[in-house]
Amino acid sequence: MSEHDVRPLAEAEFRDANRVFLSSLHRPAPTDQQWERSTARYEPGRVFGAFRSGELVGTTMALGSSLAVPGGAVLPASAVTGVGVRADHTRRGVLRALMRTQLDDVRDRGEPVAMLHASEAVIYGRFGYGEATRTRTVSLDTHRATLHADAPSGGSIRLLDKAEAGKILPELYRRIVSSRPGTISRSDGWWESRLGVFSGEQMVVAIHTGEDGVDDGFALYEAKMNDYRFDDGTCELQVGDIRGADAVATASLWRFLLGVDLVDRVVVIDRPVDEPLERLLTDRRACRVSSVQDDLWVRLVDVPAALAARGYGTAEPVVVEVRDGFLPENSGSYRIGADGVQRCAAQPQLSMDVDVLASLYLGDVGVSALAAGGRVAVHDPAAVAEADRLFAMTEAPWCGTGF
Ligand SMILES: CC(C)(COP(=O)(O)OP(=O)(O)OC[C@H]1O[C@@H](n2cnc3c(N)ncnc32)[C@H](O)[C@@H]1OP(=O)(O)O)[C@@H](O)C(=O)NCCC(=O)NCCS
CATH class of the missing domain: 3.30.1050.10 (SCP2 sterol-binding domain)
Structure with a gap:
């Protein structure tokens, strides 16, 4: 018997794994409601636990997904997540043992690649993961940021509540998602979590409909403010996702977000580093890049x-x-x-x-x-x-x- 026993977890153990993972990130255990909305992400056979003296001390899991690669192929891929080791068991090889079992499992499933987002850039290189995509966060001053007259335009925007959005976003994403390398699929379980436990109560979903009457883009955002009289210039629209099928849909969503009333700044995380956003604006300095970070780490299994x-x-x-x-x-x-x-x-x-x-x-x-x-x-x-x-x-x- 090895120092750490690693095995796939039974469904009854998934919540413990979630707790170990969240505590490793210094986050509280989920409420019953949060857990209910997270369970769809836990796929039987893909959740692993490491045990020491019968106690669960570390975990990793994967979502069945896919990855678009250069040339247009889309490969089956494991989206690795939920990695955490209890603080009183770190640096004793628990992660190494978990990675060994998980990568063997990915290979046995015939998935040629695994991928993850890393909490720290120094962890996963030793297991063969390399930083494969980058992403940027942009911040736009709404008092200066205006799309120029020739920027693509057309169609209309409507708002949906989260329940309605949950019915149309999974299909819309599948239909409009590009073949840009690095694009991954989003399962229904992923959407359930995204629109549930990970989103604030005030999250708004905006849908773009093209001139042909077909929905072809969406944005997810939430407003944050200090002053409910909107007098201190701090109202921020925090945008978590913008996807458009084409340049018209994407530019129209940007135009809409920059035009929402009472907002001083629009902050958008997770955008492509080569997005021509500054080219859409009359004043390119109205857009500041606040960070460029590593995004997807890929393991060629x-x-x-x-x-x-x-x-x-x-x-x-x-x-x-x-x-x-x-x-x-x-x-x-x-x-x-x-x-x-x-x-x-x-x-x-x-x-x-x-x-x-x-x-x-x-x-x-x-x-x-x-x-x-x-x-x-x-x-x-x-x-x-x-x-x-x-x-x-x-x-x-x-x-x-x-x-
Ligand atoms: C990151 C984490 C999972 C590592 O688990 P662990 O059981 O301590 O890792 P191991 O003991 O198996 O370490 C394997 C190797 O990685 C190194 N390593 C592990 N975590 C590291 C870190 N955070 N920084 C630098 N090196 C690290 C170890 O030194 C060891 O090096 P070696 O190959 O030279 O022997 C754990 O520290 C943790 O839960 N951190 C907080 C949550 C988190 O960041 N999770 C990852 C989410 S993506």
Whole structure:
């Protein structure tokens, strides 16, 4: 028997796992109502617990999801979440044991990738996860921010309450979501939690309907203020999600949000780093970027399958050596070219750890930048520019979905 026994949890144990996870984040145990709204996220067989002397001391879980990758393919993927170890059991290998069991499970399910959002950037690299997308938070001064006359426009906006929204948002998201690399699917359980336990009572849902009468965009927001006479200039619209099927829907949602009465600032978290928001405005300085952060961390669980599933730019093929200490079956050399990917025995031109490959995978960063940072060993300098062209994307990858 190992020091920590790790096993899939029974449904009756899910609430304990939730409690261990929340306490690791210094959050209180859920109320009955909060728990009821969270349960849909707990998928039997995908929730693991680590036990010490019969007591649950650590947990991790995953949601069945999918990930859009460069070239248009959408891969089955595990969305890992709910990771926490009780404070009196940290730094004794509990997370390592949980990650081992969970990654074996992901591989056995035939999912070539796993993904997560990290509470700290120093935790998951050792398990092969690499930072694969970034996101930015923007803050707009509504007294200055106006869309210019040529910004796309059309259609109409209506507001829904959360109950109505719950009926249409899952289908709307599925229908309008783009094939931008980094996009993930949102299950009905995800929506149930999003519109329930994780949202404030004042959350508003705005829907955009196109000129053709079809709903094609939405935004979720909540107003926060100190002064109910709206006299101190602090009323803020906190926007958690904006999705539009096209430029008209997205610009129309921005125009609407910037025009809501009594609001001084619109703060939007989780936007793509290449969104042309400033280009929509008459005064680009009305938009401040308050942070750019890592977003999705990706683990290539089955490296040959994941590499073969994405598309590549036009360039000479490159032989890349991948080192994977946690899942050693992935270690080896791969010939990567516009015509496909094969394992090979040729001398590698570049060598990198599997977490570095994950950072390249969706196109967020180039090989040259990673080589300059010492994360890629270059055996043939000519291969760097070729690999940059192979992995390059015109659109920045972006997830924008918390889980
Ligand atoms: C992060 C957390 C899950 C780690 O659990 P743990 O059981 O202490 O991790 P382990 O003992 O298995 O550590 C494995 C390795 O990661 C390192 N590590 C773990 N957490 C770390 C952290 N927060 N910062 C730096 N290194 C960390 C350990 O030092 C160890 O290093 P090694 O490979 O060189 O031996 C735990 O500290 C925790 O619950 N934190 C609060 C909640 C949280 O942040 N959860 C993650 C949500 S994404």
